[in-house]
Amino acid sequence: MYRELKRLLHIFARSASHEWHYLGQHRWDRFMLIGAPLAAILLMWWIFSTGQITGLPIGVLDEDHSEPSRQLVRYLNAAPGVNVTEQDTDQLSAERALYAVHVYGVVVIPQDFAAHLKTGNASPVVLQFNAQFGTHSGVVQRAVQSAVATFSAGVEIRARNKRGQSYEQAKDTQTPIRTAAVTLFNISTNYQKALAATMIPALLHILGMVAGAYAIGREIRDHDLSNWLTFSTADTHPNATPTFWEIAFALNGKLLWAMLSFTVWSALTLLFVASATDASIWSWLVTFFGLWLMMLVSLWIGVITSAGTLSLRMGLSLTAFITAPAFAFSGVAFPALAMPASARIWSNVLPLTHYLHLQINQLEMDAPAWWSIPALTGFICSVVILLLISTALTQRALRYPERWGTR
Numbered sequence: 001m002y003r004e005l006k007r008l009l010h011i012f013a014r015s016a017s018h019e020w021h022y023l024g025q026h027r028w029d030r031f032m033l034i035g036a037p038l039a040a041i042l043l044m045w046w047i048f049s050t051g052q053i054t055g056l057p058i059g060v061l062d063e064d065h066s067e068p069s070r071q072l073v074r075y076l077n078a079a080p081g082v083n084v085t086e087q088d089t090d091q092l093s094a095e096r097a098l099y100a101v102h103v104y105g106v107v108v109i110p111q112d113f114a115a116h117l118k119t120g121n122a123s124p125v126v127l128q129f130n131a132q133f134g135t136h137s138g139v140v141q142r143a144v145q146s147a148v149a150t151f152s153a154g155v156e157i158r159a160r161n162k163r164g165q166s167y168e169q170a171k172d173t174q175t176p177i178r179t180a181a182v183t184l185f186n187i188s189t190n191y192q193k194a195l196a197a198t199m200i201p202a203l204l205h206i207l208g209m210v211a212g213a214y215a216i217g218r219e220i221r222d223h224d225l226s227n228w229l230t231f232s233t234a235d236t237h238p239n240a241t242p243t244f245w246e247i248a249f250a251l252n253g254k255l256l257w258a259m260l261s262f263t264v265w266s267a268l269t270l271l272f273v274a275s276a277t278d279a280s281i282w283s284w285l286v287t288f289f290g291l292w293l294m295m296l297v298s299l300w301i302g303v304i305t306s307a308g309t310l311s312l313r314m315g316l317s318l319t320a321f322i323t324a325p326a327f328a329f330s331g332v333a334f335p336a337l338a339m340p341a342s343a344r345i346w347s348n349v350l351p352l353t354h355y356l357h358l359q360i361n362q363l364e365m366d367a368p369a370w371w372s373i374p375a376l377t378g379f380i381c382s383v384v385i386l387l388l389i390s391t392a393l394t395q396r397a398l399r400y401p402e403r404w405g406t407r
Helices: 002-025 027-033 033-049 067-076 091-099 114-118 134-162 167-174 191-221 226-232 244-254 256-274 283-307 312-323 341-348 351-366 370-398
Strands: 055-061 081-090 103-107 126-129
Touching: 002 027, 002 226, 002 244, 027 033, 027 256, 033 191, 033 256, 055 067, 055 091, 055 134, 067 081, 067 091, 067 103, 067 114, 067 134, 081 091, 081 134, 081 226, 091 103, 091 126, 091 134, 103 134, 126 134, 191 226, 191 244, 191 256, 191 283, 191 312, 191 351, 191 370, 226 244, 226 370, 244 256, 244 370, 256 312, 283 312, 283 370, 341 351, 351 370
Parallel strands: 055 081, 055 103
Antiparallel strands: 103 126
């Protein structure tokens, strides 16, 4: 048993040495493991570095030109989410600004705005916005509604105060029922915590699967699959077809550098996330272990796509099919409970969904570490199963050299 394990470890080491030599000669392959993940992490963190969306440009079409309308414009300018950058003169210029995306919304203050306020009649303020930009329009709506509500409440309170009510009485009469919203997690609505911290693992997931597909796919493309395995097993099993476990250890040796690389990038990712949260050490360890396991799953799925199709091109196409929409199905950007049943099934198949739920539970919601045991167990089982499938498909590929890279 000991001698057999020693022999398999020797195959692992020779395969790792073969891959190291290849990476040393091909800089673009090194970039896939070093430069691309680092660039993805830094780029995502930089994009969301402000944390919150502020100063979105909006326009104002003031058709009243009164003191109250100018005061409302000042309220809009004071709202943190928006900034009045255009004063439109007519409806046509307002629509042009929206179509050209010079502004994300236009507030229309109608004629007789001040007159209606004086007589106590309703005076609607119209917000025109581009709902195609979901996040932008949501921020604009909240900012404008808040500014208009504050302005409206001030007008009503002043009117009641003139009729003899005290300020406190007028305030209570104006809003007899108040909503108390209690934010439990991500209290500051920080986009760096909400999006960057989840999009970086999604990008690593894509890169990991591509790395796995390319590692085995290029051997198939170059018709070197048997040469690589022959080199790995030459000292221990010369002139013989590699066995199942020899192939398994050779595959692990080939992916060793990718595994180590994504281990480093996983740690760097969580180091960035650490700056925005104060979770316990156990939560960090559980999250790191989960991210590391997800990267192993990504690598092995990548191997399966190329070994199963006997083509690097088809393998990379399949990785794109799986990973490109994975973030959209994860339930972070769009609520999973609002998806159709079939979409929820696909969401639960994707490894990214389960990792992001684990990360949010541990780092944002400060859930107990044992809550994530089912997810970690699922990842561990997946890694083992995917390794066995990858080995079986690579063993099968050896029997059909005439089909290597034909698609």
